[in-house]
Amino acid sequence: MRDDTLDKKKMGQRIRAAREARHWTREELAEKVELSVNTMAEIELGRNGTRLENFIRLCRLLDLSADYVLFGAPGDAVQRITDLLRDRDEETVRVVERTVEALLRALDEQRTT
Numbered sequence: 001m002r003d004d005t006l007d008k009k010k011m012g013q014r015i016r017a018a019r020e021a022r023h024w025t026r027e028e029l030a031e032k033v034e035l036s037v038n039t040m041a042e043i044e045l046g047r048n049g050t051r052l053e054n055f056i057r058l059c060r061l062l063d064l065s066a067d068y069v070l071f072g073a074p075g076d077a078v079q080r081i082t083d084l085l086r087d088r089d090e091e092t093v094r095v096v097e098r099t100v101e102a103l104l105r106a107l108d109e110q111r112t113t
Contacts, residue, residue: 006070009046014069016044018062033057 019029030040042048059066
């Protein structure tokens with residue numbers, strides 16, 4: 001299970017890695033996000049966060065999920081489930097969600113008896 005505490009340094013590292021994977025300079029990303037280079041550096045170094053609007057722009061430009069930037073990679077099992085549901089319609093996803101919730105409730109009840 002992942003730790004749901006925010007770590008700005010790790011968030012910045014994930015943003016920097018995605019930028020570097022695109023072979024963009026910090027200056028290029030800052031321009032695309034409409035931030036100063038210094039602000040972009042502070043974000044990548046984990047010294048500062050940014051406004052939600054800028055965070056969304058960063059995620060979209062770098063093709064990153066907000067969940068990944070905030071918390072890192074999900075566990076293998078969570079990733080496999082996400083992959084299974086990725087191309088399914090919304091109704092199918094809701095059915096799976098309700099099924100998983102019911103299964104977890106049943107398992108919890110079984111553990112307490």
